[in-house]
Amino acid sequence: MSPATHDNSAPSNPAPPIIGIVGGVGPFAGLDLQRKVLEETMAARDQDHLPVITISWPRAIPDRTEYLLGQITENPADAIVAQLRLLAGMGAAVAGIPCNTAHAPAIFNVIRARVAAFQRPLRLLHMIDETVAHLADHHPTRRTIGILSTTGAWQVRLYPAALEPLGYHTVAPDETMQVATIHRAIYDPGYGIKAAGGVTARARAGLEQGAAYVCQRGAEAIILGCTEMPLAFTEPEFDGRPLIDPTRVLARALIRAVAPHQLKA
Numbered sequence: 001m002s003p004a005t006h007d008n009s010a011p012s013n014p015a016p017p018i019i020g021i022v023g024g025v026g027p028f029a030g031l032d033l034q035r036k037v038l039e040e041t042m043a044a045r046d047q048d049h050l051p052v053i054t055i056s057w058p059r060a061i062p063d064r065t066e067y068l069l070g071q072i073t074e075n076p077a078d079a080i081v082a083q084l085r086l087l088a089g090m091g092a093a094v095a096g097i098p099c100n101t102a103h104a105p106a107i108f109n110v111i112r113a114r115v116a117a118f119q120r121p122l123r124l125l126h127m128i129d130e131t132v133a134h135l136a137d138h139h140p141t142r143r144t145i146g147i148l149s150t151t152g153a154w155q156v157r158l159y160p161a162a163l164e165p166l167g168y169h170t171v172a173p174d175e176t177m178q179v180a181t182i183h184r185a186i187y188d189p190g191y192g193i194k195a196a197g198g199v200t201a202r203a204r205a206g207l208e209q210g211a212a213y214v215c216q217r218g219a220e221a222i223i224l225g226c227t228e229m230p231l232a233f234t235e236p237e238f239d240g241r242p243l244i245d246p247t248r249v250l251a252r253a254l255i256r257a258v259a260p261h262q263l264k265a
Contacts, residue, residue: 016259018051020092020122022083024058025076025099026194029227029247031056033098036251042262050259053090055083064101065152065187076102077110084115088122094257096125096250098227101153103128123257130253131223131246132162139242142221146214146241147172148207149225151183159225171217173210181206186228193228204232211238 019037023030034054043049061079066072080097087095102108103126115124135145145168147159160170173182185206189195193203207229211222215238223244224230230245237243255263 016050016262017093017257018053018091019254019258020084020087020090020095021052021054022080022087022095022097022099023054023056024061024083025064025080025097025102026228027056027058028193028197028231029098030054032227032231033096033247033251036248037254040248040252040255040264041259042264048262050255050262053087053092055086057083064099064104064107065150065183068101068104068106068152068156075107075110077107077114080107080111081114084111084122084124085118088118088120092122094123094125094254096127096254098127098247098250100127100158100225100227100246101150104153104156104158106156125250125253125257127246127250128158128162131159131244131249132166134249134252135163135221135223135244136166139221139244142242143167144169144171144218144220146170146211146217146219146222147225148182148210148214148222148229150186151178153225154178154182159223169218171214171219173213177210177213182210185210185232186226193231199232207232208238215239215241 021030021033034052037052041050062072062074062076064076067076084095115122145163147170163170185203186192186194191200191202193199214222219241221242221244222238224233227247230247233243
């Protein structure tokens, strides 16, 4: 080949497909997911990291728990679908929603049906299904699972509905603790993680009470079933029980979908 001849063949190492993240549910959880995509990717230099597009447009998306509790009538699915359509239009091939509560059937079933009709295909991962699969793969002997979550996810039994048909036993806080302690650790306007923009001592203490409660009732592992909770529990265990972080599970699933050879062991 002469120096003037151009090689129009495809590159030997084409760029991987683009990951899309709906990052405003809530905003800190979206950042946490993107950070964990970076942490779980094998990369020796900047250029080795995977392409990610995050849309953080929280104002447009109604609160998921308020919808499930009947406090508002607008389904958050509508705004989430609009943002997924933007991601698809920008070239995303696979996407994740870092909000456990958004996977409640009343919301997620609408999202999934509308995404399936997109003109440009977009593979949408299911955070709950990925977490259940992770639990089975990595903790196969643990059959009693503690669940901490928002009150919306608690009321619709989001994780119990996924786990119990598979033979798991689930334990969760009672209604008083759920409403007065667990949910407020996330949503309280004074000390909750969403309002504080970080983990306050009171929020951490409330979540620790919930974790201790399910441990006392036999939990062998604990699912942190709200994407703000892994911000409070950065350690891998609580009282000797593994803490299952659905955000990290979703991050790994996104990497596996586009570049499995770059997924850290």
